Amino acid sequence: MITGRNYIGNRLKSSGTITHKTINPKLNVQNPTAFYEATSDEVDEAVELAWSAFKIYRKISGAKRAVFLNAIADEIIALDQELLDSYMIESGLPEGRAIGERGRTVFQLRSFADLVGHDDWRENTIDKAMPERTPMPKDDLRRTLIPIGPVVVFAASNFPLAFSTAGGDTASALAAGCPVIVKAHAMHSGTAELVASAIIKAADKTGMPNGVFSNIMGRGRTVGVKLVKHDKVKAVGFTGSISGGRALFDIASQRKEPIPVFAEMGSINPVVITAKAIENRSEAVATSFANSITTGAGQFCTKPGLLLTVEGDKTEQFIKDLAKKTIAIDPQYMLHPDIKQAFVENVNIVSSQAGAEVVGKVEGAIDVNEAPSQITSVSGEAFLANPKLHVEAFGPFALVVRAKDQEELIEIINGLDGQLTGTIIAEKEDHPDLFEVVDALENRVGRIIFNGVPTGVEVCPSMQHGGPYPASTDSRFTSVGTNAIKRWVRPVSYQSFPNELLPTSLKR
Amino acid sequence: MITGRNYIGNRLKSSGTITHKTINPKLNVQNPTAFYEATSDEVDEAVELAWSAFKIYRKISGAKRAVFLNAIADEIIALDQELLDSYMIESGLPEGRAIGERGRTVFQLRSFADLVGHDDWRENTIDKAMPERTPMPKDDLRRTLIPIGPVVVFAASNFPLAFSTAGGDTASALAAGCPVIVKAHAMHSGTAELVASAIIKAADKTGMPNGVFSNIMGRGRTVGVKLVKHDKVKAVGFTGSISGGRALFDIASQRKEPIPVFAEMGSINPVVITAKAIENRSEAVATSFANSITTGAGQFCTKPGLLLTVEGDKTEQFIKDLAKKTIAIDPQYMLHPDIKQAFVENVNIVSSQAGAEVVGKVEGAIDVNEAPSQITSVSGEAFLANPKLHVEAFGPFALVVRAKDQEELIEIINGLDGQLTGTIIAEKEDHPDLFEVVDALENRVGRIIFNGVPTGVEVCPSMQHGGPYPASTDSRFTSVGTNAIKRWVRPVSYQSFPNELLPTSLKR
Numbered sequence A, B: 001m002i003t004g005r006n007y008i009g010n011r012l013k014s015s016g017t018i019t020h021k022t023i024n025p026k027l028n029v030q031n032p033t034a035f036y037e038a039t040s041d042e043v044d045e046a047v048e049l050a051w052s053a054f055k056i057y058r059k060i061s062g063a064k065r066a067v068f069l070n071a072i073a074d075e076i077i078a079l080d081q082e083l084l085d086s087y088m089i090e091s092g093l094p095e096g097r098a099i100g101e102r103g104r105t106v107f108q109l110r111s112f113a114d115l116v117g118h119d120d121w122r123e124n125t126i127d128k129a130m131p132e133r134t135p136m137p138k139d140d141l142r143r144t145l146i147p148i149g150p151v152v153v154f155a156a157s158n159f160p161l162a163f164s165t166a167g168g169d170t171a172s173a174l175a176a177g178c179p180v181i182v183k184a185h186a187m188h189s190g191t192a193e194l195v196a197s198a199i200i201k202a203a204d205k206t207g208m209p210n211g212v213f214s215n216i217m218g219r220g221r222t223v224g225v226k227l228v229k230h231d232k233v234k235a236v237g238f239t240g241s242i243s244g245g246r247a248l249f250d251i252a253s254q255r256k257e258p259i260p261v262f263a264e265m266g267s268i269n270p271v272v273i274t275a276k277a278i279e280n281r282s283e284a285v286a287t288s289f290a291n292s293i294t295t296g297a298g299q300f301c302t303k304p305g306l307l308l309t310v311e312g313d314k315t316e317q318f319i320k321d322l323a324k325k326t327i328a329i330d331p332q333y334m335l336h337p338d339i340k341q342a343f344v345e346n347v348n349i350v351s352s353q354a355g356a357e358v359v360g361k362v363e364g365a366i367d368v369n370e371a372p373s374q375i376t377s378v379s380g381e382a383f384l385a386n387p388k389l390h391v392e393a394f395g396p397f398a399l400v401v402r403a404k405d406q407e408e409l410i411e412i413i414n415g416l417d418g419q420l421t422g423t424i425i426a427e428k429e430d431h432p433d434l435f436e437v438v439d440a441l442e443n444r445v446g447r448i449i450f451n452g453v454p455t456g457v458e459v460c461p462s463m464q465h466g467g468p469y470p471a472s473t474d475s476r477f478t479s480v481g482t483n484a485i486k487r488w489v490r491p492v493s494y495q496s497f498p499n500e501l502l503p504t505s506l507k508r
Helices: A040-057 A062-091 A095-117 A168-176 A186-205 A222-229 A242-253 A275-298 A315-328 A337-351 A380-385 A406-414 A428-433 A435-442 A482-488 B040-057 B062-091 B095-117 B168-176 B186-205 B222-229 B242-253 B275-298 B315-328 B337-351 B380-385 B406-414 B428-433 B435-442 B482-488
Strands: A006-008 A011-013 A125-127 A141-147 A151-154 A180-183 A213-216 A235-239 A261-264 A270-273 A306-310 A357-361 A374-379 A397-403 A419-425 A445-450 A489-495 B006-008 B011-013 B125-127 B141-147 B151-154 B180-183 B213-216 B235-239 B261-264 B270-273 B306-310 B357-361 B374-379 B397-403 B419-425 B445-450 B489-495
Touching: A006 A040, A006 A186, A040 A180, A040 A213, A040 A222, A062 A095, A062 A168, A062 A186, A095 A168, A095 A482, A151 A168, A151 A222, A168 A180, A168 A235, A168 A482, A180 A222, A186 A213, A222 A242, A235 A242, A235 A482, A242 A261, A242 B242, A270 A275, A270 A406, A270 A435, A275 A306, A275 A315, A275 A397, A275 A428, A306 A315, A306 A406, A315 A357, A315 A374, A315 A397, A337 A374, A337 A397, A374 A380, A380 A397, A380 A406, A397 A406, A406 A435, A419 A435, A428 A435, A435 A445, A482 A489, B006 B040, B006 B186, B040 B180, B040 B213, B040 B222, B062 B095, B062 B168, B062 B186, B095 B168, B095 B482, B151 B168, B151 B222, B168 B180, B168 B235, B168 B482, B180 B222, B186 B213, B222 B242, B235 B242, B235 B482, B242 B261, B270 B275, B270 B406, B270 B435, B275 B306, B275 B315, B275 B397, B275 B428, B306 B315, B306 B406, B315 B357, B315 B374, B315 B397, B337 B374, B337 B397, B374 B380, B380 B397, B380 B406, B397 B406, B406 B435, B419 B435, B428 B435, B435 B445, B482 B489
Parallel strands: A151 A180, A151 A235, A180 A213, A235 A261, A270 A306, A270 A419, A306 A397, A374 A397, A419 A445, A445 B489, A489 B445, B151 B180, B151 B235, B180 B213, B235 B261, B270 B306, B270 B419, B306 B397, B374 B397, B419 B445
Antiparallel strands: A006 A011, A006 A213, A125 A141, A141 A489, A357 A374, B006 B011, B006 B213, B125 B141, B141 B489, B357 B374
């Protein structure tokens, strides 16, 4: 049941007076529940509880934390239709997507449970003593990874389950041994509360300390800023806009004790399409990118927003085909009226620049929160000259750039901001010419896809979801895949330690 | 030969007009050579050269980078007595120390050469494709670590070789595939230039691109600030004071594209000494800590500056013995008059606080730049109440705190800033009571030593040299040991890549 209250540890609290409601994008009306913004005292209490819980939770074995994570997955499934309904009325996304995303969320929780069930992830190393070494004997040294402290997670707008309350950030932090305080996304507060109730239930059933998890609500930035400034918060995970992520990064960097902020922010995900690929399979490429651009109403961090072609005989026709196929796909509801508005504004900014040509655009009557897909095209020269053409339009839009040759294409890639992904669509005959393209993309992105689409982010050890700034604030870490746990730990060395005082995983 | 000029890539340049000289601490006179501060144009040129070199150097195999690193080691040895003489006249440290530190520097270079001679360090992972998986096939995904870009290294004052021009930061960054620009420490500019000449010679002999290394000089902060602000610099290594490190961290965080700063800064390295250890082996403990406190005139980042005892029958006598032994050791020259002055000031700040009692102090005539060792003592209660007692005095000084019981001892540890190391001196009978102490130290330090001294930092995989802020700006990384290379790399994933376009270490 959705109450509209914050979870301060395992207690529902709402001593404040500021409330907000979520919005049903399909009906364009507010949903009934009023959600209470956490008060300053409630925020403090959540952090203090997390700090107390940390002392206990950090010492709980990986095997027991795995039981906790699996129990969260079970409790989320047990929420059943109530969760799916809440998801749909708060996001405008269809039931199939809700079920799929719930599956991914549960899979992530179980993946981290598997990971911490054994100690391999700790990168333990042991350097044995060499008492006979000259000129100085060498001591026994052992190194492991320990949790960093309470973590604040800001839930994403575009994945109300998989990147939210019990999403990848929360799952990886809990797996690492860090209590988590989630700042719920205001626009899916109900879904957040339901998932929070599942976590609280699982914590209770598996004997985890109170404070290991809290769910804090608020529409503005007040609550989030207070959390990030709190001296007992030791790291932050964030998925959202560049302005939001950067603001938190700046606050965290300016603390007396700066703390890491892992913000996964904007990305236009460049795609290089060779002239030969267009020559040989224009239609197939257009179809797959029309789908990738519009999946989830284009509201994926890895949506391909920038297609880089080299002008050739069939380039113009390819761009027309792509536009035709893109706008032929049924419009979908966007997550929220503000997101729709920002999308339209940004599409217009890009499309109104000198040299930009609207190739295809959904015209006519669509619902107020539905997304009008659009494809715009521009020359390489114009793109290079104008930073406004680099603006991200979060939604079903892509800008197709027509570079005059590979040299210009490389110059374009080198001039891009950091990105989550880069994609290459090419034929076998192209391979000898692609080393330079791969080289340029490596310097700008975190993941390079060959003859595929960037949407769809596998949860596995080799996944890198993160890239040079502003794709993320720390390109050395990933927010998806088992390596995401590395964000919440730090190494400690034990020198000449007696066995009984060593952490379990380092004992002789 | 020392020329007083900057290495901008492989060219000696000195187009500026600002110069400085180094100081011979023993004689308390300036050394003859005038060193030219790099001009703004020279700094730009060094970074642009590093950027061009990066495109080539990042693709040079680990095996070839290993040849380069070993050649640097050879060239440093070939500098022979000229290097040792320069080291001594610029640091006041004795020849034995110069030879020892040179040995460590060479060992570090060769360790990183060994590390990158093979690809194990890259943490490569491969997730094979599962084309039959339902509902969605899984693509082949491969992940490796690539170099982050040009790195700026700020040389330390206290290790003119091992943490300086060709020290651990430089060796690990070059090993990772990153060009390095060193900002030399002004007070050992001559030693820096000699070592820089060795690196330039090695780069030339092994065919490395021009710009892979530059050596920039300057006495104030102008040059360093310009380097850290430059958009083609991608990471910073620093060893020095909290004020210096924090200033660079702030500049780097406020850039349009923030970059990581690995600053290894202050630490007072708490030592817990149990009442039983004092009862059983007071004299041995006093001897080993008198030595550790005064090694290198106390100018080690891991110098034990805070000894935590629990009041017992023999505590008072132990503190007296420690003081007696400490001040009996011959005074040594400090690195520089400014360091001596700061040492005396900070010792006086700590020792003049309410309740602080000077137990032993070198009295009488010493040379102007020699360090007067001192031991001061204070109650646990006074220490807890007064942050000024936590001030670091960089030099041969320790504050001994007399906690009234273990509870107060734990409270003291919990209230400390982050530290590089923590040490426990205890007897076997103490072990059952020490879990709480270990737990508290884990949360405050990067390395815990049992029945040893914190000075002496082994270069090996299990070493953690770094700790919670302000010991370092990023506790998740180490600046000593082979893991130091991880600071200069970021992961990239390759999805469904054709074999010929994969990086060598990921090929099928």
